[in-house]
Amino acid sequence: MKKIVIASRESRLAMWQAEHIKARLEALHPELVVEILGMTTRGDQILDVTLSKIGGKGLFVKELEVAMLEGRADLAVHSMKDVPMQLPEGFALAAICEREDPRDAFVSNRYASLAELPVGAVVGTASLRRESQIRARYPHLVVKPLRGNVQTRLGKLDAGEFDAIILAASGLKRLGLAERIRTELAPSESLPSPGQGALGIEIRADRADLAELLAPLNHPDTRDCVTAERALSRQLGGSCQVPLGGFATLSDGVLTLGGFVAHPDGSVMLTATASAPRDYADALGRAVAKRLVDDGAQQLVDAVLAGA
Numbered sequence: 001m002k003k004i005v006i007a008s009r010e011s012r013l014a015m016w017q018a019e020h021i022k023a024r025l026e027a028l029h030p031e032l033v034v035e036i037l038g039m040t041t042r043g044d045q046i047l048d049v050t051l052s053k054i055g056g057k058g059l060f061v062k063e064l065e066v067a068m069l070e071g072r073a074d075l076a077v078h079s080m081k082d083v084p085m086q087l088p089e090g091f092a093l094a095a096i097c098e099r100e101d102p103r104d105a106f107v108s109n110r111y112a113s114l115a116e117l118p119v120g121a122v123v124g125t126a127s128l129r130r131e132s133q134i135r136a137r138y139p140h141l142v143v144k145p146l147r148g149n150v151q152t153r154l155g156k157l158d159a160g161e162f163d164a165i166i167l168a169a170s171g172l173k174r175l176g177l178a179e180r181i182r183t184e185l186a187p188s189e190s191l192p193s194p195g196q197g198a199l200g201i202e203i204r205a206d207r208a209d210l211a212e213l214l215a216p217l218n219h220p221d222t223r224d225c226v227t228a229e230r231a232l233s234r235q236l237g238g239s240c241q242v243p244l245g246g247f248a249t250l251s252d253g254v255l256t257l258g259g260f261v262a263h264p265d266g267s268v269m270l271t272a273t274a275s276a277p278r279d280y281a282d283a284l285g286r287a288v289a290k291r292l293v294d295d296g297a298q299q300l301v302d303a304v305l306a307g308a
Contacts, residue, residue: 001209003033007064007073010038011149013171017199018077020174021097021217028216037073039063061202065091068204075210076202080195080226081168083202085234092205096226098219100170102197102247104130104190106183107157107172108164113183117141117163124153124162128264132243133190134166135266150175166190170197191245191260194229198222221250224281228257231285236261236292242301246285253278259288261297263304270295 004025008018015038022034040063064076065088080096087093111117114134124146125131131143146153146162150171157165169184201217203210229246236244243262248255256275262268272291276284289297 001032001213003035004075004210004213005073006034006036007067007076008036008038009064010040013150013175014077014079016174017079021077021199021201024217025213029213037067039067065202068202074203074207075214078200078202079168079171080198080200080230081193083195083200085194085230087202090205091202092211093200094203094207094211094214095201095218096223097199097201097217099198099222099225101173101184102192103169103187104185104192104196105167105169105172105181106164106185107154107167107180108182109157111164111182114138114141114164114185114189121163122161124156124165127166127193128241128243129193129245129262130166130190132262132264132266132269133245133260135264136262136269137189137266139266150177154180168196187247187258191258192247194233194244194246195226196247198226200226224248224255224278225250227281228255228285228288229259231282232257232259232289233285235286235289236297237301242304246288248281248284250278255281255284257284257288259292261292261300263300268300270297270300 006018006022008014018036022036025032025034061078061083067073068076106114119140120142122142122144123134124144126145126147134141134143146156146165150167153165153167156162169181172178172181201214225248228248232246233244243264246259248257254275255278258273260269260271270292272288274284274288
């Protein structure tokens with residue numbers, strides 16, 4: 001291969017991610033020409049409706065996959081939290097790169113933390129996962145939907161539409177906006193989304209040449225954590241319509257995975273945790289999912305989907 005084309009959404013954060021992978025590939029293969037094909041996805045175009053009502057996170061990747069099928073691009077770079085739990089037939093994840101900060105970030109111009117917000121304060125988020133956890137812990141707050149790229153969301157906060165907003169810490173840090181973070185929320189306060197903070201590289205499954213080229217970008221520790229998180233979500237039929245979190249840590253070869261499923265209003269919150277050797281990442285995700293199902297998660301998921 002003499003040239004590789006990376007398909008990417010055109011938001012500043014997505015382009016940063018594509019440029020990051022481009023730079024890493026060029027460092028590994030100085031003879032390789034790497035180009036970026038910027039694209040607008042349906043998820044970027046529809047901003048007045050929450051993702052859960054228009055088809056979920058797959059709306060951020062469909063056009064990029066079409067570009068790969070048509071030969072206009074060789075690979076696509078995604079935030080792993082935006083990658084559907086089931087990839088379409090004919091596609092594969094060639095690498096999961098080292099994770100940035102996986103936590104959620106509290107951003108406000110007036111307050112230092114969620115706990116400081118007064119009764120009736122308005123918090124913005126596009127995520128049912130974040131919304132359910134806020135409502136469960138701070139029922140006196142008002143949670144309203146907030147869509148758009150990072151700059152758009154910060155602009156709405158600065159315009160006074162919200163008292164605070166919740167964003168992924170990784171995105172703010174990658175864009176050089178870490179100073180906007182007032183508090184990083186511990187996983188015990190806001191359990192992250194499966195894959196949050198990690199970048200994934202998607203290719204066509206028949207591109208063994210690309211799989212070999214991209215292998216050095218794979219980060220085994222991150223891969224195993226994200227594998228466990230995604231297995232949990234996949235087992236529970238995870239989608240944007242169901243508040244669900246999953247976050248794994250790795251220590252001395254042992255993975256510990258925490259997960260939750262909730263009602264969007266925070267009235268029901270089911271949690272479970274388990275540990276296993278890292279070689280059993282997928283099985284660990286399924287085991288934590290089973291614990292949640294045994295506690296009533298499937299009935300909760302079915303009820304949430306029926307009312308969506």
